[in-house]
Amino acid sequence: MSKIIAVANQKGGVGKTTTCVNLCAALHALGKRVLMIDSDPQGNASSGFGVSKNTRPNVYDILINGKAAEDCIVKTEYGDLIPTGKELAASTVELISIENREFVLSKALKSLYLDYDYIFIDCPPSLELLTINALVAADSVLIPMQCEYYALEGIADLLTSIRLCSKRLNKRLEIEGILLTMYDGRMNLTTQVENELRKHLGNKVYQTVIPRSIRLSEAPSHGMPGIVYDRTNRGSKAYLSFAEEFIQN
Numbered sequence: 001m002s003k004i005i006a007v008a009n010q011k012g013g014v015g016k017t018t019t020c021v022n023l024c025a026a027l028h029a030l031g032k033r034v035l036m037i038d039s040d041p042q043g044n045a046s047s048g049f050g051v052s053k054n055t056r057p058n059v060y061d062i063l064i065n066g067k068a069a070e071d072c073i074v075k076t077e078y079g080d081l082i083p084t085g086k087e088l089a090a091s092t093v094e095l096i097s098i099e100n101r102e103f104v105l106s107k108a109l110k111s112l113y114l115d116y117d118y119i120f121i122d123c124p125p126s127l128e129l130l131t132i133n134a135l136v137a138a139d140s141v142l143i144p145m146q147c148e149y150y151a152l153e154g155i156a157d158l159l160t161s162i163r164l165c166s167k168r169l170n171k172r173l174e175i176e177g178i179l180l181t182m183y184d185g186r187m188n189l190t191t192q193v194e195n196e197l198r199k200h201l202g203n204k205v206y207q208t209v210i211p212r213s214i215r216l217s218e219a220p221s222h223g224m225p226g227i228v229y230d231r232t233n234r235g236s237k238a239y240l241s242f243a244e245e246f247i248q249n
C-alpha cells in the first residue's frame with residue numbers, strides 16, 4: 001500500500017518543489033514505485049519532470065471534473081506524474097461549492113493505493129483548500145525549510161495547522177520530517193536556526209541538509225530533476241543521500 005506524503009510549507013521559496021522533484025526522482029532511481037502529484041497552480045513540479053503545464057487531463061480534472069486519478073497519470077523516465085495546469089488556480093473557488101470539499105483528493109487517490117510505494121503531493125505555498133485536500137489525503141507531511149528567522153517563525157504556524165488538521169479532518173496525519181534546504185554552514189544564523197530546530201524537534205529534523213546549488217536551480221529549465229541534470233554537484237549528492245535516509249526512517 002502507498003504511503004502518501006504532502007510536501008508543504010506556506011512560505012514560498014524554501015525549496016519545496018525542488019525537494020519534491022528530486023526526492024521523487026531519487027527514489028525512482030532506487031527502484032521505488034513513485035507518483036508525484038503537482039497540486040501547485042504554478043506547475044513547477046510538472047515542468048521539473050519535463051511535462052507541459054498545459055497537459056490534460058490533470059489534477060484540476062480530478063478535483064473539479066471527477067476524472068479518475070489513474071486516467072491523469074503521465075509516465076516519465078523520472079517517475080509517474082499527475083500534472084497541473086493554469087486552470088488549477090481557480091479550483092479553490094470552485095471547490096467551495098462541492099460537498100465534503102476537503103476530501104475530494106483523498107477519495108480520488110484510493111484507487112492508486114496498491115500501485116505505488118510512495119505518492120508525493122507538491123502543495124502550493126499557502127494554507128488553502130488545495131493544501132487542505134493534500135493534508136487530508138496524506139499520511140504525513142514533509143516540510144522543507146530554509147535556515148532563517150522568518151522560516152523558523154512560519155514553521156510554528158504550519159505545525160499548528162497540521163495539528164488542527166490531524167485533530168479535525170485526518171487523525172492519521174503526522175510529521176514525516178523537516179528538511180533543511182539552501183543550507184550554508186558558514187553563516188551563524190544557519191547554525192543557530194538548525195540548533196533550535198534540533199533542540200525542539202529532535203529526530204524529526206533530517207540529518208541530511210541540502211546546500212545551495214546553482215545547478216539544482218538550472219535543472220528545471222532543461223525539463224529534468226537536478227539529480228539527472230548534474231548528478232555530481234553538491235546539491236544532487238545531498239538529495240541522493242536524503243533519499244537513502246528517507247527510506248530508512
